[in-house]
Amino acid sequence: MGEVRKLQKKLRQIENLEIKISLSPEERIKISRKAELRSRLAELQLQLSGPQQTRGTVGDGKKEKMKRQVEEAPGALPSQTPPASKMPKGEERPRAQTTPSPAARPAAETGRGREKPPPAEVSGKAEFASLKASWEKSRFRLRLLEGHNDIVTCVAAVDNLVVSGSRDTTVKVWHVPTATEQKNLGGHTGGVTCLSAPPPEYCKRLARSLDLSDKERFILSGSADCYVKIWALNIGQCVKSIYTFNAVTALCFVPEGDGYIVTGSDGGKVQAWSWHTFDNCQSINAHREAVTSIQSQGPLAFSGSAEGGVSVWENRCSDRDPLRLLHHWSGQVTGCGGGPGGRLTLSPRGDRVFLAYGQAWLKILHWRTGTTSRLTNHSSIAGVTDCVHQPGGLLIGSCYDLANGESSLNLFSLPQCRYLASLTWPDAPRILCFAAWATGSGDHRWVTGGRGLIVWEQLPSSGKQRGDVTVKSDSRLDSCTLESEEETEDDEETDDYEDDDDVDVNNGEADGRCEGAEAAGLGAWLRCVLQ
Structure with missing residues (x-):
């Protein structure tokens, strides 16, 4: 995760360099490394995501498409029950509907032991569903x-x-x-x-x-x-x-x-x-x-x-x-x-x-x-x-x-x-x-x-x-x-770190400042380019 954050900071710095009015030869060299750093960042994200990849993660196209189809299919959870042909003799297949799953239980418990949601809540959910559907069809x-x-x-x-x-x-x-x-x-x-x-x-x-x-x-x-x-x-x-x-x-x-x-x-x-x-x-x-x-x-x-x-x-x-x-x-x-x-x-x-x-x-x-x-x-x-x-x-x-x-x-x-x-x-x-x-x-x-x-x-x-x-x-x-x-508690990401050779785009500048101004963070263009 540390290298990911370093790469993110370097990409932020490069993005800020790209929107400067004029670029020095050294800055152009730094910008030329953007594709390389993006590729490395995508590779690290792929490693961190492991087998639980989702949309937006780089990977094999066909495998990812099949995986998304499985993930998006309602109720299509991996079965833990062996096929009928491999069931040991004398054992019966477990009944899937004997006990509702925790996710399905609230829908089933509408009459006994659970009160119906108030009309206002139902109306609010329906209104939101309608709004969401309209935006998904917007042009x-x-x-x-x-x-x-x-x-x-x-x-x-x-x-x-x-x-x-x-x-x-x-x-x-x-x-x-x-x-x-x-x-x-x-x-x-x-x-x-x-x-x-x-x-x-x-x-x-x-x-x-x-x-x-x-x-x-x-x-x-x-x-x-x-x-x-x-x-x-x-x-x-x-x-x-x-x-x-x-x-x-x-x-x-x-x-x-x-x-x-x-x-x-x-x-x-x-x-x-x-x-x-x-x-x-x-x-x-x-x-x-x-x-x-x-x-x-x-x-x-x-x-x-x-x-x-x-x-x-x-x-x-x-x-x-x-x-x-x-x-x-x-x-x-x-x-x-x-x-x-x-x-x-x-x-x-x-x-x-x-x-x-x-x-x-x-x-x-x-x-x-x-x-x-x-x-x-x-x-x-x-x-x-x-x-x-x-x-x-x-x-x-x-x-x-x-x-x-x-x-x-x-x-x-x-x-x-x-x-x-x-x-x-x-x-x-x-x-x-x-x-x-x-x-x-x-x-x-x-x-x-x-x-x-x-x-x-x-x-x-x-x-x-x-x-x-x-x-x-x-x-x-x-x-x-x-x-x-x-x-x-652990949400805050900081860009404070010492540069290393693997992701250095600042020619060894440990503080990551652009010329004549501080550029840690995304808004450095307010301080280092509007001069």
Whole structure:
């Protein structure tokens, strides 16, 4: 298991090198070893899995197919009873139905000694089964939006427009129905790291103060050049620039009172800015490492950092110091992090915050009490979760397999967090960011960014059009449930180890840092490439 973890770390480091803007000859040599390391990792996983291989494990195709057929056949358990021709004389074949098996017993015990489940429980199970079946039959049309010449780091949806930010320093506006680039907003001198769209009522206030149309919509962009820029989408111009003195790594708009922009920096600082005057209202040294995610929920704002800490802020609608810290939970409490340079993304819902931090599972933090639980998001320990999102009653986690480079989206129902289905397609790129909205008919429209910018449009359930997405069900995720931290004491994987010659891709650098920055963890691109 130790070598597996080393290989996983090396593959993570190589993935981070691949998304750098420029590569040195030494880095190109390291990247050239990715296929070799993946092959070795797959071999080790095969050895560890032994005879109990399941889907997704490399092995002999015909044998695996036969094995899956046996595993998936209901009730097809290996028989321990010899054939009738080999039964010793005088012995009778045991009766299989004499005593129900533990799995079958609850179904049989409906009348005696067991109460019938309440109607609400039956209704809930039927509703979930129907929802799961509908997603397993769902279809999506994919459209690639081509225009950026570097990694897409952030996306947002505004009406029928998609807005994307990239390390190429541009913000682009796309018209979704025609999948065409509408605006190219150039003005940042560093990579764009984050976007946020203010609600329409706050856009109207700003539009009136600028003598623009009431229908004007705005988008906020943050960049490594230390600027937050406010763009008017219809006219395609920057109407305001805010210099923050620090590289901006996260931001969100808090729609309370006159409105506030909350930003996070690469040094761990959280700042609040007035939407009315654009003055700095507050600066707080909130985290030890870079702030990698900020999200709002009503008057609350949630910030997550590279070291795995999460802070919860209340907006007091004040001209000075509007943010009041309600709770702060360190990486030791959240179970996230794993060293400086990591990347934590979060998505709040009520009293829970869903956390993605580059492992094969999602963490769920109950932010009022500090208790945590875990939700499996990948059937292999080589899985990586880069982002998490909640469109409507769904929880969606991105999934990337370090061992084979496959990417997908996993869907869970809310609030129970029960697995529904996985969506993927051939040569799917790694997904680093996600945005969603609904069409007029109630169908889903999503946009994913990372190595590619892709719009997902849900197709009607009836019709002859064929979808581009493959919908599959991972039986190992299907059987997973929420686990408390007490049940998963050994879950946390750490990348802290000494390199050895077998898997060295850092030319003997024991700390595994990329040039000039710390790169332990999946989010090193926030610190070592946006320069």
